[in-house]
Amino acid sequence: MFSKLATLALASSLCAGAIAQRTLEYDIPAEEALALSQLVNDEDDQVFSIQKGKEISPDYPLIYRVALPIPPIKQPKQIITNPVTGKDIWYYEIEEKLFQHQVFPNLLPATLVGYDGMTPGPSIIVPRGTESVVRFVNNAQRETSVHLHGSPSRAPFDGWAADTTNPGEYKDYYYPNFQSARLLWYHDHALGITAENAYFGLAGAYILTDPAEDVLGLPSGYGEFDIPIILAAKYYNQNGTLQSQLQEDTSTWGDIIHVNGQPWPFLDVQPRKYRFRVLNTGISRNYALYFARSTNTDGQLPFQVIASDSGLLDEPVTVDTLPSVTKSSSTSHNSPANKSSSATSQTSAGSAWTTTSRTRTK
Numbered sequence: 001m002f003s004k005l006a007t008l009a010l011a012s013s014l015c016a017g018a019i020a021q022r023t024l025e026y027d028i029p030a031e032e033a034l035a036l037s038q039l040v041n042d043e044d045d046q047v048f049s050i051q052k053g054k055e056i057s058p059d060y061p062l063i064y065r066v067a068l069p070i071p072p073i074k075q076p077k078q079i080i081t082n083p084v085t086g087k088d089i090w091y092y093e094i095e096e097k098l099f100q101h102q103v104f105p106n107l108l109p110a111t112l113v114g115y116d117g118m119t120p121g122p123s124i125i126v127p128r129g130t131e132s133v134v135r136f137v138n139n140a141q142r143e144t145s146v147h148l149h150g151s152p153s154r155a156p157f158d159g160w161a162a163d164t165t166n167p168g169e170y171k172d173y174y175y176p177n178f179q180s181a182r183l184l185w186y187h188d189h190a191l192g193i194t195a196e197n198a199y200f201g202l203a204g205a206y207i208l209t210d211p212a213e214d215v216l217g218l219p220s221g222y223g224e225f226d227i228p229i230i231l232a233a234k235y236y237n238q239n240g241t242l243q244s245q246l247q248e249d250t251s252t253w254g255d256i257i258h259v260n261g262q263p264w265p266f267l268d269v270q271p272r273k274y275r276f277r278v279l280n281t282g283i284s285r286n287y288a289l290y291f292a293r294s295t296n297t298d299g300q301l302p303f304q305v306i307a308s309d310s311g312l313l314d315e316p317v318t319v320d321t322l323p324s325v326t327k328s329s330s331t332s333h334n335s336p337a338n339k340s341s342s343a344t345s346q347t348s349a350g351s352a353w354t355t356t357s358r359t360r361t362k
């Protein structure tokens, strides 16, 4: 309940462009008002102590020393024609399974769960107007349900929480793909264990392309000049295995920040424009993202936000950080930075921007 309300507060304030807790304008029964008054936020000192370096996980020794991995593009297994619409259907098969991932070089590998045995899962890239069917085969150990976040999927294919697929079973999901170009994502949504399943690796990008966007001359080429930045924040045990969050009852901030599955990677770039597509798959952590030169990490370089998870904006918006906050207000108590870093967000946003800066991902 808490996290849902906090998410709404965050989302509504982001839309309004000013961050303020939305006040309730409804007449509500006394018992509901009483229940609402019991809500507690994360303790600020708890949140800020993690950011200040009181860490749960072992120290990660290879910060900015491993190159950014790019999730592979999932190839359709077969292309069939929909006899009703006459459109192509791209048919995919994805296997949910356990895999070992050596996160810390000198510790035990972590046992994770991934689509096709990797995290993030392979990127599905579909042109607008092409329908798709994805068979998700559960060869993992827990129930799963797949939600394609942002897609107007009909109920049987929306991955509602109780619509679980047991280990040893599969389910076929149909997606219409009629929206304009945008970044969607698929992730687990199983009843009661959504967070744990997604945190253990069940999340991946789903990109809709559109000829109407292709003609705009944006930086293109998946993994070349059009780069996914898929964020996840996790806790590890001292032996290098992923720390389960099943007993957690407030939030999971995570102190090891992954991009495309790799903690704190680097990306060497050319002096030209890039498009980055940002997806936060984390359970609770929010980010203030910005670009800086490696020679001056305090300086924030301007960049352009061109899209959100609703597709292209009407026009690019030049900002210094994402979400966009002004420096003067980020130090005051009621600042956007403070609100956003103490709110719990269960959902995530896909965004995209271009920049001309030579930079490394942080």
Ligand SMILES: *[C@@H]1O[C@H](CO)[C@@H](O)[C@H](O)[C@H]1NC(C)=O
Pocket: 108, 237, 238, 239, 240, 241
């Ligand atoms: C790693 O550490 C965790 C937490 O202490 C423990 O539960 C787990 O059994 C350990 N794994 C191995 C393989 O030793």
Ligand SMILES: *[C@@H]1O[C@H](CO)[C@@H](O)[C@H](O)[C@H]1NC(C)=O
Pocket: 044, 330, 331, 332, 333, 334, 335, 337, 338
């Ligand atoms: C956030 O708010 C707390 C009070 O709840 C305050 O102590 C802290 O300094 C604020 N942090 C920032 C970054 O403004």
